[in-house]
């Protein structure tokens with residue numbers, strides 16, 4: 001891609017990313033934010049409408065009684081397909097630049113391994129792309145497990161190891177040349193919180209998801225820092241735990257084993273639960289409702305302390321402006337607020353204690369990973385080179 005072509009699309013890229021972050025933003029507000037003159041803005045918006053990248057809608061009257069318009073997705077604009085591989089089953093969704101999302105297919109895993117059901121998910125992505133000819137410009141796999149590049153490394157709730165996710169885009173005839181991006185649910189949830197959730201506006205944000213184990217991401221300017229192969233953020237496998245305990249990841253003493261449903265079962269003297277997430281929700285729910293026996297309250301307090309101490313260690317490590325927590329963590333904090341707060345404070349280095357970063361519950365909940373996946377997809381689609389390629393496509 002020649003430099004001149006990229007430059008021609010670079011302001012367009014900024015405007016489209018702003019519209020994706022704030023769908024329906026008034027044209028006047030978007031121009032101010034990008035320091036565009038009204039003449040340059042009119043020309044740019046017209047070019048993006050013509051290229052099927054943007055639509056304008058009347059939005060009543062702006063300042064000084066002038067009519068104003070809001071900016072949103074073009075009805076025939078580019079789409080991101082999300083293959084959501086959740087703990088309980090898979091879904092395929094299509095999302096547009098304006099944040100509208102529609103589920104187009106769903107299924108269960110049964111007793112199958114990834115190599116057996118991934119072709120089914122790939123066929124659903126392919127069918128979705130054929131249904132919207134030429135529009136799907138990125139495929140994002142949102143995975144409830146550890147990933148590296150386009151490989152699934154571990155899906156701990158199901159005991160899956162090593163599978164190639166490349167089949168989700170590479171082999172589909174309907175989306176030739178469309179990139180496949182892969183993120184785990186904790187990283188993608190963090191993107192959603194940093195861009196449009198509880199950590200919005202934070203320069204550096206730490207996001208943690210307690211599900212089966214703990215995953216997360218450090219986000220700088222809304223972008224996750226995930227290492228060379230996207231496998232970073234496995235916070236649960238830091239040795240904050242008991243060195244006597246072996247973790248399914250292969251390491252010992254992992255933090256994972258102190259804070260999730262498996263930990264609660266151990267503290268209560270139960271065997272390891274088949275579904276640690278549901279088990280954790282049940283125990284925490286009973287403690288919050290006040291119906292649980294004292295032993296259960298102590299178990300939840302022990303997990304909340306381990307969570308608070310670990311979060312403090314990560315604050316010492318990353319120095320974030322804000323921390324967001326999701327999954328079981330909001331419930332753990334609500335069930336044992338003093339235990340969490342005391343351990344968080346005690347674990348902070350002294351200079352952090354005067355003004356510790358706030359810990360907030362995630363606002364996106366279970367739809368966070370899909371929101372974050374769309375963010376990742378539109379980062380790709382709205383890059384200057386990708387926009388130049390889109391504009392050169394023969395649109396029918």
Ligand SMILES: [Zn+2]
Nearest residue numbers: 237247249254
């Ligand atoms: Zn581990």
